[in-house]
Amino acid sequence: MTLEHPATIFGSVLVANRGEIARRVIRTLRALGIRAVAVYSDADADAPHVREADEAVRIGPAAATASYLDIDAVIAAARQSGAEAIHPGYGFLSENVTFARACAQAGIVFIGPGERALEVMGDKIRAKEHVAGSGVPTVPGFSAAGMNDAEIARAAEATGFPLLVKPSAGGGGKGMQVVRAADDLPAALDSARRVARAAFGDDTLLLERLLERPRHIEVQVLADDHGAVVHLGERECTLQRRHQKVIEEAPSPAVDPRTRERLGRAACAAAASVDYRGAGTVEFLVAAARPDEFFFIEMNTRLQVEHPVTEEVTGIDLVAEQLRIAAGMPLSFTQDQVRLRGHAVEARVYAESPERDFVPSVGEILVWRPARGIRTDAAIEIGSRVTADYDPMIAKVIAHADDRTQALRALDAALASTVIAGVETNVAFLRSLLARDDVRVGDLDTGIIDRMPVLEASSPDEAELAAAAAVLRAIDDEVPPVGQSGGAGAVWRNLRGWRAGRPAAAETVSFLVDGGDVVSTRRTDAAGASEVVAVRGPDAAVWTWRDGVTHRLTPIDRHEAMTRRLAARSRHVSAVDPQVRAPMPGTVVAVHVPDGSRVAAGDRLVSIEAMKMEHIAVAPHDGAVRIHVAIGDQVNRDQTVAEVEEDQHDDSTE
Structure with missing residues (x-):
């Protein structure tokens, strides 16, 4: 596609987002010669998108509600920088009609649809009612707006279980809960409301019949001010976990040309019905057994995370088209x-x-080393910090080939050679998903990931242990005595990306693997093994990478290794560990039982929220509970949040 001369579009555009989407938008702005303005929170002061922009403006502290969701702060940044337009990316303020209205009042172009489209399509309840009035098939369900829990329960019984509870505002699967029985409804409503309030500032809920084993198909649309409404084919977004898309592709292996045309017409009609302008996505559920039958879910009035697959198969830069449309061009x-x-x-x-x-x-x-010769849209660089303040997605790896089989093969190879160390990632899981027979042949439904067996933690092999031991030896050899210049910290950070293959003297070294098992090795020569990358972090742990699998190895001495092994054996033959630990760093958003109360195995104790996810810590067994945290507390990973004293069974007789 030929990009239009920048003088006919905008001179300066502010990107009201962060991470990979901010970098993605900045890339097109640079290609068009448009001045790019970034915004950042305190957590993102050193983020890549800040450095890549022509100008960057601080908009607040780390919390999204006080920075990226602060409309006044974003508008002030646009005025300060002289930006003529604002691109909202996705998430945050991208579908916020109040923000679009504030842009108009400030004389700044909002690169997105008009207020009517945002109001109608930005609310799942209203959108569903709107398209149903136009004859578009929708999933049975009801709005819970203005209803109390008793009324919701009665309406749920009338609609029929299983049901999907989801926030009316926002998207991305956040807050969605599956309810299979009436007894599970109250807890699902509480959780969905909490997440909705935190993520979208609106806890209105929508309940719909859950369609078992469906496919999730979406259609990319573009519409301008000159009467054109077009679609760019469909995307298959069926591979999801907790309603969050994991792997997407275009086109769908289940959609034939006739169905593609019908889907495209329906999507364009939905957009035209609200005088849509800009890039948007109309989402449908397609019955697995009948791929020619589809139901409207919602319309996302913004760019989607998965837009790159459409760009790859059409050759169209969607961000460039957004800019053209916002500038009034066809x-x-x-x-x-x-x-x-x-x-x-x-x-x-x-x-x-x-x-x-x-x-x-x-x-x-x-360590960050993206695969060569393939598109990777990333939020990170070496030295970036991944915090609990935002969504945990750090990169998107996109493969394009002549056919689906080749594309899947190229994606797997790219994931295998994508090197990340310093945080745990889902790369190994993605590769296991791509290797499934049903995924390879395109026999998909949204429950595939939920039905997969629990992924077992892998153990580092001798090559990885040797690489980790070699890193420790290199540091021991290099670090000057305490008090001399340099210091251990500087050395640790300079020894990045060590590779296996260098011989070293044999010695016994013990590690704690990913905070769990203890392993020891005497082998430190991994010559001849496939590539291993090892690096020591600022917390003294050594991270290893091999073929997409990472391990965090914390060096421990022989005494601690023996103590931990004995403790593990003791736990194996004794009762379940009474301590309930936080599975992730985050904020305590709910305490479900009073301190000192009696609980049963599986009872909810504490809810912890981080990165727009909520995790519930449950009782490991029956007993009396001691709660160690309160609502609002910040907790670290593996911090004890509660203890449950197990009931003692006395089998003696009086």
């Missing part, structure tokens, strides 16, 4: 000119631990 192409070339697949790389129920991981990026 689209650079017509519907007849849209051609789908080959197949594209995208994998979302998260800083999280699949082995620990996908809880987020935080820390400093010690």
Whole structure:
């Protein structure tokens, strides 16, 4: 696509977002010769998007509510920088009609749809009612606006279980809860409301019939002020976990040309019904058994996380088209000119631990080496800090090839060679997902990931242990005595990306693996092994990487190794550990039982929120509980939040 001369678009655009999407938008702004203005919170002061922009403006502290969601602060930054327009990216203020209205009042162009489209389509309840009035098939359900819990329960019974409870505002699967029985409804409502209030500032809920084993298909649309409304084909977004997309592709392997045309017409009609302007996505559920039958879910009035797969198969820069439309220019192409070339697949790389129920991981990026020859949209660089303040997605890896089989193969190879150390990631899980037979043949439904067996933590092999031991030896050899210049900290940070293959003297070294098992090795020569990357972090732990798998190895002495091994044996033959620990760093948002009360195994004790996720810590067994935290407390990973004293069974007779 030929990019229009920048003088006909804008001179300066502020990007009201962070991470990979801010960098993605800045990339197109630079290609067009448009001055890019970034905004940042205190947590992002040294973030890559800040350095890549022509100017950056601080908008507040780390909390999103006090920075990226602060409308006044964003508008003030635009005025201060002289920006003519604001690109909101996705999430945050991208679908906020109050923000769009504030831009208009300030004389700043909002790069997004008009107020009517935001009001209608930005609310799932209203959007559903709107399209249903136009004859578009929708999933059975009801709005819970203005209803108390008893009324919701009665309406839920009338609609029928299973149900999906979801916030009316916002998107991204945040706050969604599956309810299979009436008894589970109260807890689901409480959790959905908490997440909705925190993420979107609105706890209105929508309840819909849960369609079992559906496919999630979405259609990319673009509309300008000159009467053009076009679609760019569909994306398959069926591979999801907790309603959050994980792997997306275009086109869908289940959609034939006739169904694609029907989906496209329906999506364009939905956009035209609200005089849509800009880039948007219309989402549908498609019955697995009947791919020609689809139901409207919602319309996202913004750019989507997965937009790169559409760009790869169409060759169209969606951000450039957004800029053209916002500037009052017509689209650079017509519907007849849209051609789908080959197949594209995208994998979302998260800083999280699949082995620990996908809880987020935080820390400093010690090594970052994206795969060569493939598109990677990343939020990170070496030295970036991943915090609990924002979503844990840190990169997107996108493969494009002539057909689906080649694209899947290229994506797997790219993930295997994407080196990340310093935080745990889902890369190994993504590769295991791509290796499944049903995924390879395209037999998909939204429950595949939920049905997968729990991913077991892997153990480092001898090559990884040797690499970690070699890093320790190198530091011992290099670090000057205390008091001399340099210091251990500087050395640790300079020894990045050590590779296996250098011989070293044999010695016994013990490590704590990912905070759990103890391993020891005497082998420090890994010559001949496939590539291992090892690096020591500021907390003294050594991170290893091999073929997409990372381990955090904390060196311990022989005494501690023996103590931990004995303790592990003791726990194996005794009762369950009474301590209930935080699975991730975050904020305590709910305490479900009073201190000192009696609880049963599986009872909810404490809810912890981080990175827009909520995790519930439960009782490991029956007994009396001691709560060690309060609502609002900040907790660290593995911090004890409660203890449950197990009931003692006395089998003696009086």
